[in-house]
Amino acid sequence: MTTSEQLFEKAKTLIPGGVNSPVRAFRAVGGSPLFIKSAKGPFLYDEDGRQYIELINSWGPMILGHAFEPVEKAVRDAIQHSFSFGAPTRKEVEMAELITWMVPSVDKVRMVNSGTEATMSAIRVARGFTGRDKLIKFEGCYHGHGDSFLIAAGSGAVTMGVPDSPGVTKATAADTLTAPFNDLAAVELLFENNHNQVAAVILEPVVGNMGCVLPEPGFLEGIRALCDKHGAILIFDEVMTGFRLAKGGAQERFGILPDLTTMGKIIGGGMPVGAYGGRADIMNQVSPAGPVYQAGTLSGNPIAMSAGLAMLRYLNDHSDVYMQLEAIGNKLVAGFSATFEKFGMTYTINHIGSMYTLFMTDQPVTNFSEAKSCDLRSFGRYFHAMLDRGVYLAPSQFESLFLSTALTDTLVEQVIQANEESLLEVMN
Numbered sequence: 409m410t411t412s413e414q415l416f417e418k419a420k421t422l423i424p425g426g427v428n429s430p431v432r433a434f435r436a437v438g439g440s441p442l443f444i445k446s447a448k449g450p451f452l453y454d455e456d457g458r459q460y461i462e463l464i465n466s467w468g469p470m471i472l473g474h475a476f477e478p479v480e481k482a483v484r485d486a487i488q489h490s491f492s493f494g495a496p497t498r499k500e501v502e503m504a505e506l507i508t509w510m511v512p513s514v515d516k517v518r519m520v521n522s523g524t525e526a527t528m529s530a531i532r533v534a535r536g537f538t539g540r541d542k543l544i545k546f547e548g549c550y551h552g553h554g555d556s557f558l559i560a561a562g563s564g565a566v567t568m569g570v571p572d573s574p575g576v577t578k579a580t581a582a583d584t585l586t587a588p589f590n591d592l593a594a595v596e597l598l599f600e601n602n603h604n605q606v607a608a609v610i611l612e613p614v615v616g617n618m619g620c621v622l623p624e625p626g627f628l629e630g631i632r633a634l635c636d637k638h639g640a641i642l643i644f645d646e647v648m649t650g651f652r653l654a655k656g657g658a659q660e661r662f663g664i665l666p667d668l669t670t671m672g673k674i675i676g677g678g679m680p681v682g683a684y685g686g687r688a689d690i691m692n693q694v695s696p697a698g699p700v701y702q703a704g705t706l707s708g709n710p711i712a713m714s715a716g717l718a719m720l721r722y723l724n725d726h727s728d729v730y731m732q733l734e735a736i737g738n739k740l741v742a743g744f745s746a747t748f749e750k751f752g753m754t755y756t757i758n759h760i761g762s763m764y765t766l767f768m769t770d771q772p773v774t775n776f777s778e779a780k781s782c783d784l785r786s787f788g789r790y791f792h793a794m795l796d797r798g799v800y801l802a803p804s805q806f807e808s809l810f811l812s813t814a815l816t817d818t819l820v821e822q823v824i825q826a827n828e829e830s831l832l833e834v835m836n
């Protein structure tokens with residue numbers, strides 16, 4: 409037994425399913441999860457001393473590679489001044505200033521501790537502001553584990569086979585309306601059938617949680633127009649895309665401004681941080697400025713703010729990072745495509761910037777039902793074939809991969825080679 413296997417056996421006796429977040433358990437791909445001991449730059453090291461090339465990067469935050477020096481230094485410096493005050497700090501002001509500078513639609517912002525808190529809070533504010541109850545979300549989009557969002561949710565909720573989790577009340581579920589991603593007509597119909605009842609539309613502007621799925625031309629513009637027409641708040645959940653697809657996230661890249669934005673992952677530099685922000689008139693509803701209550705003992709935590717500030721400052725000051733990520737993503741995908749061509753393989757690859765998913769299907773993937781038609785057994789075999797070759801992927805077909813600037817040309821070539829060998833292994 410490996411050390412990881414031993415730890416997993418023990419963990420299962422102490423932690424539900426042996427993990428603190430479901431996808432980590434490898435249920436979707438079979439086998440036993442790796443227990444990670446450390447990471448630096450582009451590499452992960454497990455408890456058995458094996459090295460892996462990182463293509464998840466903590467599900468997004470490690471956009472500059474692991475233990476990036478300026479972030480590490482900021483945390484070390486901050487720790488000397490205690491770990492939490494539960495009182496306002498200079499760093500929170502600096503963080504708010506930087507976020508409102510970087511993210512085009514955000515006038516005011518509130519810090520929280522996770523992406524889940526950010527989306528739960530944003531929807532409460534949208535309801536408070538509009539005086540309406542209903543919410544439109546898209547099938548396969550994941551917005552954290554708040555009750556309202558566990559309806560047709562992507563990410564781990566799909567692979568666990570419980571898209572509608574027990575424990576979510578019928579009343580809550582009834583307020584969440586769902587539409588297929590990229591289907592404007594379906595959204596229009598929901599608005600018409602729920603006249604003056606829809607508080608908000610929430611979406612991942614580029615979806616990461618059914619695998620990487622891009623908005624078709626006109627889709628984001630169409631959603632913006634429908635929200636305007638029906639007086640609903642448009643929420644971009646940029647927990648994955650924020651500070652990744654561009655300095656100002658997907659909204660900058662596509663030039664469509666939402667009313668509210670939810671953020672997480674990169675914003676904390678690897679520490680537990682989330683944020684929600686947007687138009688000043690809407691954010692002024694949040695307590696104590698307004699009546700919509702939302703609070704947090706550790707919100708704006710000084711260590712987390714130090715890590716996040718160091719990360720965002722670096723991204724803000726180095727726009728070449730985004731060109732670099734673009735080049736890494738393009739090189740990787742070009743290499744994969746060359747393999748497909750060489751061997752007559754018909755897989756589908758969705759890609760934008762430093763996000764991509766290789767789907768085990770020969771059909772285009774533009775929504776959740778198309779994503780679900782993939783060959784999941786083949787994905788499991790592919791995943792393990794890559795792992796055997798030292799490449800760490802997300803352990804599910806329904807996830808995007810996240811590249812970092814730490815991936816050198818040589819490493820990208822190694823991944824391309826491993827991908828070719830793994831796909832050939834799957835086909836035989």
Ligand code: PLP
Nearest residue numbers: 522523524550551552645647648
């Ligand atoms: N929103 C999106 C788009 C996400 O991808 C996630 C997590 O992956 C969340 C919200 C929830 O964030 P957290 O896991 O930090 O609660």
